[in-house]
Amino acid sequence: xxxxxxxxxxxxxxxxxxxxxxxxxxxxxxxxxxxxxxxxxxxxxxxxxxxxxxxxxxxxxxxxxxxxxxxxxxxxxxxxxxxxxxxxxxxxxxxxxxxxxxxxxxxxxxxxxxxxxxxxxxxxxxxxxxxxxxxxxxxxxxxxxxxxxxxxxxxxxxxxxxxxxxxxxxxxxxxxxxxxxxxxx
Numbered sequence: 088x089x090x091x092x093x094x095x096x097x098x099x100x101x102x103x104x105x106x107x108x109x110x111x112x113x114x115x116x117x118x119x120x121x122x123x124x125x126x127x128x129x130x131x132x133x134x135x136x137x138x139x140x141x142x143x144x145x146x147x148x149x150x151x152x153x154x155x156x157x158x159x160x161x162x163x164x165x166x167x168x169x170x171x172x173x174x175x176x177x178x179x180x181x182x183x184x185x186x187x188x189x190x191x192x193x194x195x196x197x198x199x200x201x202x203x204x205x206x207x208x209x210x211x212x213x214x215x216x217x218x219x220x221x222x223x224x225x226x227x228x229x230x231x232x233x234x235x236x237x238x239x240x241x242x243x244x245x246x247x248x249x250x251x252x253x254x255x256x257x258x259x260x261x262x263x264x265x266x267x268x269x270x271x272x
Contacts (some may be wrong), residue, residue, distance in 0.1 A: 095121025102149040117132035121165040132227040133200045137171050140270040162187040162217035172196035189217045200227040221258040
C-alpha cells in the first residue's frame with residue numbers, strides 16, 4: 088500500500104500563485120487550512136441575504152465595528168478564507184496594510200444555500216481552531232441561524248439553531264439585540 092501526503096499551501100504561496108498567473112485573480116477561491124477551495128456560485132437568495140444581513144448589522148453596529156463583505160480574514164499562515172460577513176474592530180486605516188486577524192474579529196457569518204455541510208464542518212473547524220468565538224451560519228433555505236460558540240480544544244462545543252422569529256446577541260456586543268428576521272430579505 089502506497090501512502091500519499093497532502094501538500095498544503097501557505098498564504099504566501101497562495102498569493103504568489105495569483106501573481107504568477109497560476110490562479111486567475113477573478114477565480115473564486117479561498118485558502119482554508121492550506122487547501123485552495125473553490126467557492127460556490129452565489130445564487131440570488133444568497134446574494135440578497137448577504138446584502139440584507141450586512142446592511143442590518145452595519146446599522147446596529149455603526150461606530151462600534153466595521154462590516155466586511157466577502158473579504159479575506161487572516162486566520163493563520165495557512166488560512167485566508169473570505170467569509171460572507173466579518174464584523175471586525177474599527178481600524179482607522181480600514182485594514183489598508185493587512186487583513187483582519189482573529190484578534191480583530193468579533194463575528195464571522197457565512198450565508199448558506201448550497202454549502203451548509205461545508206460551512207458546518209470545514210469552515211466551523213477552521214474558525215474554531217483560529218479562536219473565532221462567535222460564528223453564525225444563515226441558512227437561506229430554512230431561514231434559520233446556526234450559532235457556534237464555546238471553543239474547547241479548538242472545537243466549538245455549542246451549535247444552537249434559532250428560528251426566524253427569535254432574537255440573539257453577539258458575544259462582543261451583548262447589549263445589542265439582533266432580530267433574526269431582519270437578517271433575511
